[in-house]
Amino acid sequence: xxxxxxxxxxxxxxxxxxxxxxxxxxxxxxxxxxxxxxxxxxxxxxxxxxxxxxxxxxxxxxxxxxxxxxxxxxxxxxxxxxxxxxxxxxxxxxxxxxxxxxxxxxxxxxxxxxxxxxxxxxxxxxxxxxxxxxxxxxxxxxxxxxxxxxxxxxxxxxxxxxxxxxxxxxxxxxxxxxxxxxxxxxxxxxxxxxxxxxxxxxxxxxxxxxxxxxxxxxxxxxxxxxxxxxxxxxxxxxxxxxxxxxxxxxxxxxxxxxxxxxxxxxxxxxxxxxxxxxxxxxxxxxxxxxxxxxxxxxxxxxxxxxxxxxxxxxxxxxxxxxxxxxxxxxxxxxxxxxxxxxxxxxxxxxxxxxxxxxxxxxxxxxxxxxxxxxxxxxxxxxxxxxxxxxxxxxxxxxxxxxxxxxxxxxxxxxxxxxx
Amino acid sequence: xxxxxxxxxxxxxxxxxxxxxxxxxxxxxxxxxxxxxxxxxxxxxxxxxxxxxxxxxxxxxxxxxxxxxxxxxxxxxxxxxxxxxxxxxxxxxxxxxxxxxxxxxxxxxxxxxxxxxxxxxxxxxxxxxxxxxxxxxxxxxxxxxxxxxxxxxxxxxxxxxxxxxxxxxxxxxxxxxxxxxxxxxxxxxxxxxxxxxxxxxxxxxxxx
Numbered sequence: 001x002x003x004x005x006x007x008x009x010x011x012x013x014x015x016x017x018x019x020x021x022x023x024x025x026x027x028x029x030x031x032x033x034x035x036x037x038x039x040x041x042x043x044x045x046x047x048x049x050x051x052x053x054x055x056x057x058x059x060x061x062x063x064x065x066x067x068x069x070x071x072x073x074x075x076x077x078x079x080x081x082x083x084x085x086x087x088x089x090x091x092x093x094x095x096x097x098x099x100x101x102x103x104x105x106x107x108x109x110x111x112x113x114x115x116x117x118x119x120x121x122x123x124x125x126x127x128x129x130x131x132x133x134x135x136x137x138x139x140x141x142x143x144x145x146x147x148x149x150x151x152x153x154x155x156x157x158x159x160x161x162x163x164x165x166x167x168x169x170x171x172x173x174x175x176x177x178x179x180x181x182x183x184x185x186x187x188x189x190x191x192x193x194x195x196x197x198x199x200x201x202x203x204x205x206x207x208x209x210x211x212x213x214x215x216x217x218x219x220x221x222x223x224x225x226x227x228x229x230x231x232x233x234x235x236x237x238x239x240x241x242x243x244x245x246x247x248x249x250x251x252x253x254x255x256x257x258x259x260x261x262x263x264x265x266x267x268x269x270x271x272x273x274x275x276x277x278x279x280x281x282x283x284x285x286x287x288x289x290x291x292x293x294x295x296x297x298x299x300x301x302x303x304x305x306x307x308x309x310x311x312x313x314x315x316x317x318x319x320x321x322x323x324x325x326x327x328x329x330x331x332x333x334x335x336x337x338x339x340x341x342x343x344x345x346x347x348x349x350x351x352x353x354x355x356x357x358x359x360x361x362x363x364x365x366x367x368x369x370x371x372x373x374x375x376x377x378x379x380x381x382x383x384x385x386x387x388x389x390x391x392x393x394x395x396x397x398x399x400x401x402x403x404x405x406x407x408x409x410x411x412x413x414x415x416x417x418x419x
Numbered sequence: 420x421x422x423x424x425x426x427x428x429x430x431x432x433x434x435x436x437x438x439x440x441x442x443x444x445x446x447x448x449x450x451x452x453x454x455x456x457x458x459x460x461x462x463x464x465x466x467x468x469x470x471x472x473x474x475x476x477x478x479x480x481x482x483x484x485x486x487x488x489x490x491x492x493x494x495x496x497x498x499x500x501x502x503x504x505x506x507x508x509x510x511x512x513x514x515x516x517x518x519x520x521x522x523x524x525x526x527x528x529x530x531x532x533x534x535x536x537x538x539x540x541x542x543x544x545x546x547x548x549x550x551x552x553x554x555x556x557x558x559x560x561x562x563x564x565x566x567x568x569x570x571x572x573x574x575x576x577x578x579x580x581x582x583x584x585x586x587x588x589x590x591x592x593x594x595x596x597x598x599x600x601x602x603x604x605x606x607x608x609x610x611x612x613x614x615x616x617x618x619x620x621x622x623x624x625x626x627x
Contacts, residue, residue: 023482026512026523026538072484073510095482095515104482104515 025072029316032065032106033098037082039110056263060270062108070095070104082108087318089113115142123154125334125416129341130155134416137166144173144180156333158347159196159342161326161415162214164188178224182234195347196325208349208396209249210324211240220255232257236280240324249289251324253282269305278317280327292321309361319351329353329374331384334414337372339386339401341412350374352381366390366399390414445480452607454568456618460554463491463570464547470572470605471522471542473509479522486510486575489553493560494567499607502566508575511545514538526552557615565612573604620621 003397012044037054044051046063054062058081065074079091090111093237095104117140124134137150148168155161166186174181192200192210200207220234238251260275280294296317303310315336317329322325328349332342355372367389373381398415453464475485486508493503510525523538524546537548551572560566 024486024525025482025512026514026517027482027512030516072482093481097515102516366494 015357020052025070027070027095027104028072030070030098030102030104032068032070032102033100034066035062035106035108037062037108037110039086039088040112043077047195054082054084054400055085056414056419058082060263062307063107063353070106075106080109082110086110086111087116087143089116113141114141117141120148120150121417122150123417125156125414127156127334128413129343133157135166137168138376139168144171146172152186155191157332157336159193159328159347162188163190164213166389174221180222182218182222183217184220184239186305187213189213191341193347195343199347208322208328209240209369210243210325211249212243214238214324214326219254228260228262230261232259235286238324249324251282251290251327252286252288253280254286255280255366272300272302274300282321282323290322290324292319292327294319294321294323294327307361307363311359311361312321312356313359314356316354317352325349330354331372331374334346334416335371337374337386338388338399338414339370339412340366340384340401345384346374351376354381361392364391364393366392366397368399368401370401452568452570452609452611454609454618455559456615459557459559461491461493461568461618463550463553463555463568466548468607469543469546470549471546473603475574475603477509482513482515484510484512487549488571488573488575489549490573491553491555492569492571494554494569495565496567498569503559504557505553507553509549509552511549524549540609559617561615563614565609565614567612568609570607571604572607 012274034045036043037043038044039049039053042053044053044219046059047066051059058078061081065071065078070326071275075093075095079093082088088110090113092111093106093108095106097103098105115129117138119138120137121134121136122135124132126132133154133156135150135152135154137148138149141145148166148170150166150168151164152166153163160226164187166184168182168184170180170182172180174222190211190213192402197210200210216236216238218234218236220232222230222232224230232255234255236251236253236255238253240249240251241247242249256279258277259275263270263272275298276295278295282288282292284291294317296315298313298315300311300313302312304307325348328351330342330346330349331337331353332340332345336353336357337345342349353374355370355373357368357370359368360365368387370386370388371383373383385404387402387404388399388401390397392398395417396415400411400413402409402411452468455462455464470481470487479485487510488507489507491505491507494499494500495502507605508527510527512523512525514521514523518540520542521539522542523536524540524545526535530536535552537545540548550570
């Protein structure tokens with residue numbers, strides 16, 4: 001409960017500590033005529049030019065200020081986002097007179113970096129049933145190359161709590177901006193929930209083996225087939241050190257993912273559409289002890305109209321063969337079927353899953369309805385529902401989710417950087 | 420035989436340290452610092468005291484807001500023992516469409532009250548108006564008590580950029596943390612001691 005209050009205070013301070021720069025800067029009364037972004041040997045006027053140097057999302061953020069009253073505080077955020085996206089040493093901004101009186105131009109100047117050193121917190125969540133989960137990394141970026149080393153302790157995504165070290169090398173442009181390469185290595189120590197251990201012991205013949213630790217290497221290459229469609233192909237080589245008598249097993253798989261992303265902007269609303277198809281296949285031919293195939297797919301649609309946002313996120317998948325526990329589906333965490341406890345639904349995870357989530361946001365307020373089912377091939381599917389409300393400011397969220405069921409209902413409280 | 424005492428001495432290391440630190444604390448014995456007593460408050464005004472300069476002035480002319488912190492300290496002795504301290508924040512911006520080189524200033528008011536604002540001020544008028552709004556209460560100061568006054572003006576460096584990632588997550592640029600923006604600090608001091616009764620007698624003011 002202490003965490004709940006702490007979360008409320010943190011989010012409250014974020015919500016109400018609005019930047020006062022607009023109140024204090026005399027130029028806040030002028031309207032932004034255009035935004036110009038320039039770098040070494042290039043410049044683009046975002047009102048009249050098209051550019052492929054800036055991502056669609058950031059371009060949208062930058063052009064959104066055109067025609068609006070100037071908010072000097074927001075320029076710092078935009079400069080930071082440009083800096084991050086372009087791996088720049090520095091992005092400065094200045095305001096100059098526009099061509100029309102009472103209008104101003106905002107000019108961003110991007111200074112390229114030889115190298116940058118950053119620290120990322122990729123995940124930090126608290127779930128009143130599963131405790132804290134988090135991951136962070138320190139990354140060195142030199143041009144298109146990224147070297148990162150991080151720590152993870154995650155009790156949210158899988159049926160296990162995995163803690164350990166991850167290392168990553170990424171080349172964001174292999175000869176062309178359309179091709180990128182990534183190599184990830186991770187080593188985790190695993191802790192099991194007593195319900196998972198009990199379920200595994202109850203059916204030792206069919207249940208996947210519990211393991212003490214796992215080590216994985218995953219090289220992947222991503223190619224942009226055409227602008228909104230990206231294909232990722234790679235391999236995953238994973239070793240499990242099993243519980244009990246020391247034995248090492250391996251899962252060697254080919255991983256592929258096809259991702260489609262499109263965003264469109266109308267006069268009154270913005271829409272985003274994402275679709276994903278994944279195939280993860282481990283076979284004896286790859287010298288794998290586990291032989292299985294994971295197929296999953298999902299679509300996400302978001303429409304924004306002023307302060308109103310509606311999101312629908314549908315996802316499903318099935319596994320054939322015998323997959324290790326780390327590859328089985330899980331519902332009942334901070335992302336899927338929120339409000340349910342994953343260990344009560346299916347402590348070993350499932351090899352079939354379907355899920356749909358509908359969210360409505362109005363400013364920082366959010367409400368959601370989750371519907372999902374997780375089961376094993378031989379079992380009947382049981383649909384479960386949950387509802388929740390919360391607050392969201394930027395990437396921080398605070399939510400209470402309630403499982404819809406008869407009998408004792410215990411809400412689950414979640415906060416942090418939620419999806 | 421005991422060596423005769425030569426009194427307190429400053430070692431060579433002390434001199435070295437002082438010479439290294441001196442540029443960091445550019446205290447000025449301000450012949451331009453004017454202190455006046457107005458009922459229950461001390462007021463400071465400037466005569467050729469310029470603090471809108473350097474990088475801050477460039478930031479202002481580029482349209483940014485620059486936050487200043489003015490700290491007034493009253494000292495019992497020559498800037499060693501502090502009697503009173505008063506801190507004021509104010510925000511300066513440069514009017515891009517102003518007629519000529521004009522600035523605007525905003526002093527945040529107490530909770531629930533609107534800020535005090537002035538626009539269309541020239542550079543020197545901006546400096547004067549800012550200092551006029553830096554008041555120090557005389558409560559607790561005896562009329563015949565000697566005190567020294569120090570005015571410190573510093574800029575608040577631009578805040579570390581937003582650490583929120585556009586796509587979720589947090590990002591901190593470690594190079595920015597290690598080498599944050601430099602604040603600009605200026606210190607002005609009265610050359611000699613002041614007394615309330617002298618300030619009141621001299622009516623509108625006294626040059627410190």
